[in-house]
Amino acid sequence: MAPNITIFAPLLAASLLLFAWNCYRRFSLVAVGQAEDRFQRPATRLWEMFRFAFGQKRVLSRPFGVVHACIFWSFLALVLANGEFLVAGLVPSLNLGLLPAFAHHLLMLVFDLVSLLALTAVLVAAGRRLFCPPAYLDSSYAKARSPEAFMILSCIAVLMLAYFGLHGALIELGQEPAGWMPISARAGKLLGPLSPQGFAALASFFWWLHAVVLLAFLNYLPLKKHMHIITAIPNCFFKSLEKPNTQPREEFKVGNSFGVGSVDQFTWKDLLDGFCCTECGRCQSVCPATATGKPLNPRQVVHDMKANLVNGTMDGKLFKSAQPLIGSQGEGSVAEDAIWSCTTCGACMAACPVFIEQMPKIVKMRRNLVEMQTRFPEELLNLFENIEGRSNPWGIAPTERTKWYSTMDVKPFEAGKTEYLLYVGCAGSFDSRQKHVTVALATILDAAGVSWGILGKEELCCGDSLRRLGNEYAFDKLAKENVQLFKGKGITKVITQCPHCFSTLQNDYRQYGLELEVLHHSQMINLLIADGRLQLNSQVKHLGNIVFHDSCYLGRHNDVYEAPRQAIEAATGSAPAEMERNRENSFCCGAGGGRMWMEEQLGSRINLNRIEEALTAKPDTICVSCPYCLTMFDDGLKDLQSGKDLPSGRTQVKDIAEVVAEGLRPSV
Amino acid sequence: MKILVCIKQIPDMESRFKVNGTGDWYDEADLAYRMNEYDEYGVEQAVQLKEQLGNDPDVTVLSIGSDRVGEALKKALAMGCDRAVHVQDADSGRKSPYQIASVIAAFAKDKGFDLIFTGMQSQDRGSAQVGVTVAELLGRTCATTLVDFACADGVVTGKRELEGGMKGVVKFALPALVTCQLGLNIPRYPTLPNIMKAKKKEFVVVPVAELLAAEPMTVTEKLYAPTKKGGGIVLEGDMADMADRLVGILKDKTAVLR
Known part of the structure; x- marks a missing residue:
């Protein structure tokens, strides 16, 4: 099968030139962006790229991803087939027939089979878009049944069909061995019976169909969403190796522009x-x-x-x-x-x-x-001034920070004398509900004989909300003060009861040269139980059926999933019930990113969405590991349960520390 | 046009106050400071006027106090004032309102300010005397407790808050002094570039001795917490019974049902 080179060569050259030009235009737009180093630790990056791009790890995390994986892996094999196709189109003697016969035959078999796989996969994908499109395929700018999606799928299907047509005809003409290309051989049978001239004409037709669609598809790539074929693999290489919530610092110099406004x-x-x-x-x-x-x-x-x-x-x-x-x-x-x-x-x-x-x-x-621009929801003005002026979001007098332990004996942190700093946090110090959690945690630490102390009135806000809300200048000031305070006191080991403090101290402050060993209280409690240092007096039964809610900043942002579950299991003797969306798929309580301090006037309420999910497990207790989650669940439950006659009783919200501390009560 | 804004730095009102050793003012230890709320309205109004007049007015912000008042002055500069004057006085808390007003008047008398803004009072001492006394000492037109302000062609139209929810409209020509009340405006949160620029603005320090000639006309005798009165009464029990008891108490102890 030798195509007309005088037509094909200029067509190929023009296509490649156009493709290169369009790619150049796209990538020169990317080059408009600011500098950023995404090349550090190249070996890790290559491995991640291998796992996530070639291994399709995340694609496969959803059932339908298997269809994409089939198309992708077929595509990888067919890159070779199509490469040969284009080269042999110019120089027919340069083809895979130059390989040893065994390798050539094996490749023919592979190409034949993956082409069928790809064809099947695109048909399934088209069927899904046509008959049962999930809602999330629709957005304001693209619909599940968008012409573009069907055009891309048909392009792939036509390529596969043309492939079978071409090779089927060649097999019928006796130019290729039927045994190694079972699908094409079947296709050849479907085309015939025809005269050799007829099969030759068909082969020529399919060859050109394949060539034209291939080159058209190639040139379509850089223009639309299908550009991901070119960019997705490198994007996995360039993925952030840092914690996702830790944005780079800003340099506060006169004349600089801050954040992204264009x-x-x-x-x-x-x-x-x-x-x-x-x-x-x-x-x-x-x-x-x-x-x-x-x-x-x-x-x-x-x-x-x-x-x-x-x-x-x-x-x-x-x-x-x-x-x-x-x-x-x-x-x-x-x-x-x-x-x-x-x-x-x-x-x-x-x-x-x-x-x-x-x-x-x-x-x-x-x-x-x-x-x-100082353009932000008006509630935030108070928040910013409260944190800047009084170092806590509520704007309560800093002298009130130590009020939570009025009934306990709590020592200040002293390097050399105390091992851990208990960083109480603003919620743990000022929020009347969270103060109970602080007391529960302090009781646990004492019961286990942990050497711990606090900063007392010297403690400052960690600045999490400021940073997530984009007030980087105020965060920067606070972070520097905290880092100085921690370094000055010789603090190296910290326990927090708030995943936001936890993440900020551990991840964000690293950018300021402070390396701390930070333990979320769930990790600390777990450690104490595992070491046998924390002995519970009784198994906690009266909290009933417990369902656990993952905090985003503990779970998704810091990969701590098991510690809180194990702590609950250790206290109650059974693993907590799970919500449908759990661990990395957990659904936010609605308070992260500074939303805690804003009104939720648009749409329905996030906490109610999550609580309704939690209630399907018919829990007596919803267990959380974060002060924000505690507030959001408490508030939401009040809304849902107030004034209702609930025969099965009311659901309550507890922090894991409270659950474990229940086990410290003298057994009856 | 030249504008002067007088601001005071005051302790955070959320703080727990203690009487100082000499028993005539509060103890300044362990307090966090901020700009007096009413003075912030003055800064904001001055900056708004500056913007309204195409950036023409030159706005000076003045504060009297120890080194810490530099923070409040810097905030005013970041909000948009052009230059700051820090009248250095480590003992400003014990100066009488008349002395403070005299210092301001001594500073302002030959500077040709067309308009002076002050807060209607400070949140800590709350004498509400400084603004009006400055106007008196300078022989200026004065309007107090403004909740609305407009200025066109050298004439100010203002709304004053009066007793009992009443408002009064005043109209007067410059030069003048106005004192600002809650409701006048919402003070801005300075943008970061303006915070940066503020660091390079003119910042003059004047020792208070250069401006202070007046002797105090009043002296603080003693500062003390209000004596504790009897505790409240918590009614408990049946709703109808509680209502009856409440009516009884209101009749016996108050004038509302007589």
Whole structure:
């Protein structure tokens, strides 16, 4: 089978040139972004790329991902087949027949089988989009049944069919061995019976069909969402190796711009993310803001960033946006109320198969709104002034910080004398409900004979809310004060009862040169039980059926899933019940990312969504490990249960420390 | 146009106050400080006026006190004032309102300020005398407790808060002094670039001795916490019974049901 080179060669050259030009245009847009080092630890990066891109680890975390994996792995094999196809189209003698016969035959068999696999997979994918599309495939800018999706799927299907047609005809012509290409051989039988001229004409037809569709598809890639074929694998290489919630520091110099207010202020990696999104909708399906009808959809944020970039123009090396990045101008702009709806729970990032970083982009835009424009929900003015003036979100007098232990003997931390600092945190010090948790934890530490102390009135807010809300300047001041305080006191080991303090001390302060061994109280309690240092007097039974809720900042952001569960099991003798969305799929309580301090006026309430899920397990007690979760569950349960006659009794909320401390009561 | 804003740095009102050793003011240890709320309205109004007049007015912000008042002055600069004057006085807390007003008047008298903003009172001492005394000493028009402010062609139209929910509209020509009340505006949260710029703005330090000539006309004799009165009464029990008892108490001990 020798195509007409005089037609094919210029066609191929033109296609390749056009493809290169379009890729160049796309990547020069990415180069508009700010510098960022995403090359450190290359061996780790290569391994992650291997696992997540070639291994399709995240794609396969959802059942339907197997269809994508089939197409992807088939595609990898067929890159070789199509490479041969194009080369042999120019120089027919350069083909895989040059390989030893065994290898050549094996490849023919593989190509034949994976082509069938790919064809089946695209048919299933098309069927899903047609007959049972999940809601999360739909967004404001793309629908599950979008013409683009069907065009891409048909392109792949046509390529596979043309492949079978071509090789079927060649087999019928006796030019290829039927035994190694069972599917093509079957296809050849379906084409015939025909004269040799007829099969030759068909072979020629399928060859050109394959060639034209292949080259057209190639040139379609850089233009639309299917560009992920080119960008997704490198994006897995460039994925953040840091904790997702730890954004880079800012340099506070006169003349600097802060945060991201225009698309060119994103880093190149942020912009590359835009070209990796294939609109699978997984981030959308897990986002608590989207689920409760708020204006935020993480996928839309990435899309708008990309649209803003693509709609812009290059004036020499200078990029000019056609529209503001933050605003209500529709596609290409991200609305302010979308930016403020984020709880920074990180579910979007944990769900994205190609490691797009939606949440950090939102925080970067918040930084711009707060620091450059001072545009933020009015409730935050009080919050900022409270933390800046009194170092706690409620604005309570700092002298009240030690009131929680009025009935206990608590010692100040002294290096050399005390082993652990109990960093009580603002909620543990000031929130009347959380103070019970602090007392429970202190009782546990004492019972286990732990050497611990506190900072007392010297303790400051960790600044978590400030940082997630984009008030990086105020966070920076607070972080520096804390780091100085910790270093000055010689603190190295810290226990926190708040996952937000936990994550901030452990991850964020590392950027300020402070390396601490931070234990969340669930880890500490577990450790004490495992070591036999904490002996419970009785098994806790009266809390009934316990269901556990994962805090985002303990679980998803810091991978602590088992410690709180084991602590509950140790105290009650049985593992807690699980909600449908648990561990890395846990659903936010609604208070992270500074949302704790804002009104929730848009959509339905996130905490109610989660509590309704928890109540399906018919729990007597919902167990949490975070002060924010405690407040959100307490408030939500009050709303749901008040004034109702509940024959099975009321569900209560407890922190794990309270559950374990119950076991310290003298046995009756 | 030249504008002067007088601000005071006061302790956080959430703090727990203790009487100092000499028994005439509060103990300054362990207190966190901030800008007096009413003075913040003054800063905001001055900056708004500056913006309204195309950035033409030159806004000076002045504060009297120890070194810590520099923080409050820096905040005012970050909010948009052009220059700061720190009248250095480690013992400003014990100066009488008249002395403070005299210092301000001594500073302002030959500077040609068209408009002076002060808070209607400080949150700590609460004498509400400084603003009006400055106006008196300078022979200025003065309007107190403004909750609305407009300035056009050298004429100020203001709304004053009066007793019993009444408002009074006043109209007067510059030069003048106004004191600011809650409701006048919402003070801005400074942007980060403005915080940065504030660090480079003119910051003058003047020892209080250069401006203080007046002797105190009043002296604080003694500062003490209010004596504790009897505790409250908590009614418990049946609703109807509690209502009856409440009516009885109101009749016996108050004038509301007589």
